[in-house]
Amino acid sequence: MSSVAFSADFIGELDQLLRWRRDVRHFKQQAVPEPILQDLLHRASMAPSVGLSQPWRFIRVEDNDRRLAIHREFERCNRAAHAEFPARDAEEYARLKLSGLQDAPHHIAVFFVPEPAQGRGLGRRTMPQTVEWSTVMAIYNFWLAATARGIGVGWVSILDPVMTGQILDVDPDWEMMAYLCVGYPTSPSEMPELEKKNWAARHPDRSRWIYR
Ligand SMILES: Cc1cc2nc3c(=O)[nH]c(=O)nc-3n(C[C@H](O)[C@H](O)[C@H](O)COP(=O)(O)O)c2cc1C
Structure with a gap:
């Protein structure tokens, strides 16, 4: 195939996918079949990356x-994060569920290589952080591909990255980006959980252009 055209139906479904992608913290026990997990990793690896460096490392x-x-x-x-909130916010914080670590059938840690040999440094001289951004894009690919298959992903960042690296015994040169809980959600939702719990809400200004 030399080019591909996307139908109006597909574009409508893609919009639905973007609307229904959620950060999931409540999972069923049912495991995701291995070929599907492999497929998700494959989709993640199609993400753009600086210099085609593919700096991400997905760890099961x-x-x-x-x-x-x-x-x-x-x-x-x-507990440490909770203790730093002022009393009123702390009360609300305590009511939030901020990870599905106990129920998710799959745990996937995502690390990146800060100085990848692949890509030969192209594009990183003025912005070395581009390897991190490339890794975020792979995670987002994974997230969308999972959502499209009815699979939920929850990003846990309330972890110490160095401790996490030690627990997982990863290459000491790699840096942690995310810890993902993966599995079938108990109740898909169109609304972010933090919005349901009145912690925060999407602001219309963030979908407005800023002109200069
Ligand atoms: C970089 C990043 C880190 C996040 N860390 C956490 C986390 O530690 N715990 C959590 O419950 N949600 C975490 N989230 C999920 C956000 O809370 C969530 O994306 C946001 O509330 C919007 O909800 P939605 O993803 O369902 O649209 C994280 C999301 C991102 C992008």
């Missing part, structure tokens, strides 16, 4: 002891 966390250690680390970081 399957070992129970490591998972437990990650969960304990989350609880430690969550």
